[in-house]
Amino acid sequence: MRPIKVVVPFKLDCAKSRLSSVLSSEERVKLALAMLEDVIDAVSGLGEVAILMKDPIPEGDSFDRLRSRQSFDILECPRELDPALNAMIAAEEEKGWPSDLLIAMADLPLMRPSDIHDLVGTPGDVVIAPGRGGGTNLILIRNPEFRVSYYGLSFLKHLKKAEDLGISAGIFESFRCSTDIDEPSDLVEVLIHGQGRTPELLKDFGFELSGRREKARAGCLR
Amino acid sequence: MRPIKVVVPFKLDCAKSRLSSVLSSEERVKLALAMLEDVIDAVSGLGEVAILMKDPIPEGDSFDRLRSRQSFDILECPRELDPALNAMIAAEEEKGWPSDLLIAMADLPLMRPSDIHDLVGTPGDVVIAPGRGGGTNLILIRNPEFRVSYYGLSFLKHLKKAEDLGISAGIFESFRCSTDIDEPSDLVEVLIHGQGRTPELLKDFGFELSGRREKARAGCLR
Secondary structure, eight states, X not given: OOOEEEEEEXXXXXXXXXXXXXXXXXXXXXXXXXXXXHHHHHHGGGSOEEEEESSOOOSSGGGHHHHHOOSOEEEEOOSOHHHHHHHHHHHHHHTTOOSEEEEEOSOOTTOOHHHHHHHHXXXXXXXXXXXXXXXXXXXXXXXXXXXXXXXXXXXXXXXXXXXXXXXXXXXXXXXXXXXXXXXXXXHHHHHHXXXXXXXXXXHHTTOEEOSOOOTTSOSEEO | OOOEEEEEEEOOTTTTGGGTTTSOHHHHHHHHHHHHHHHHHHHGGGSOXXXXXXXXXXXXXXXXXXXXXXXXXXXXXXXXXXXXXXXXXXXXXXXXXXXXXXXEOSOOTTOOHHHHHHHHTSOSSEEEEEOTTXXXXXXXXXXXXXXXXXXXXXXXXXXHHHHHHTOOEEEOOOHHHXXXXXXXXXXXXXXXXXXXXXXXXXXXXXXXXXXXOOXXXXXXXX
């Protein structure tokens, strides 16, 4: 199998703002870091992992866990998501495409190494794992001509991009890869199906399952 | 492989009430029927299919499509969901368990025959396909002692029930099987990933993708 380089875009500025009704700003940063850690654990069996950040890691205890891990590189790039990623793809293309690229979002704490194994086993010049609501939660790029476009309904945009280039697109549909954590109603998924650092943190914050099932509400109580 | 009987509980009374902000009562009935049709198409390769209804099918044009299909039986039972299903399980147990039972929810329009094939290939005395928010979207019962409990976080309740009985529980995690359509924000999944009668109906209603991705809002416009 060709080598794969994993890139996880991550930002701390306004991290997880749609959770502000249930979590303080400091808690949201901790949650974002816990999810990042779980994502790194899921992907790190593939090989080299790089965290793509717009800003440097700030000072502060919250970041000690992240800093203490030696299993990834940090790439700082002040550009927005699409230009930052596309510049990286272009740079790999210039180098002769030494490895395929897997771009994984940082808010997928349910993902396990077995999900990544199945994704990587899916054929296609690009392989896309859709997120809920039309997003792209992971994309494996095997063709250096591909470029990403994350805003809006990126799942359909990425399919269209592959079609325009005349390259094949595989779709990897997965419960765990589709579950990105953005909103209060998503937290219940972590408490029910999560296994890593993120459910542990939510329990530390005082969240517990409420017995009621309502997607519109939290499904869990604090 | 042992024969499998499929049961799809279905109700028209207050059907899909959480969609009332975007669909009229008549439209919600049509949507519920379209989703039921897509579910029947996904499961009917397995064998006998029964629709479990609390009330008889009313008169009216909307039901002609359903009535005209000959591929399933209708079972009327005035009891609530859990007692109705558990009475059915007990009756099959009395008969010596002639076939395993697959209970499929009626609001899973993304499901395809291949998903059902994979579910049925999963080992376990029961096999549970979780829904979003802690629900049970499908459950395959291979042990006649099992009983269902659908209200609340039924995924966890069903796991517990299997544990209490000392029988094995398989978990079938699937993007398509986990996507139940309850709320306005779910409709975008149908428009993006659906292939049967349901996306066709939503387009007839005037829904289209909006290009914005926001799980809290509809993600689609009318």
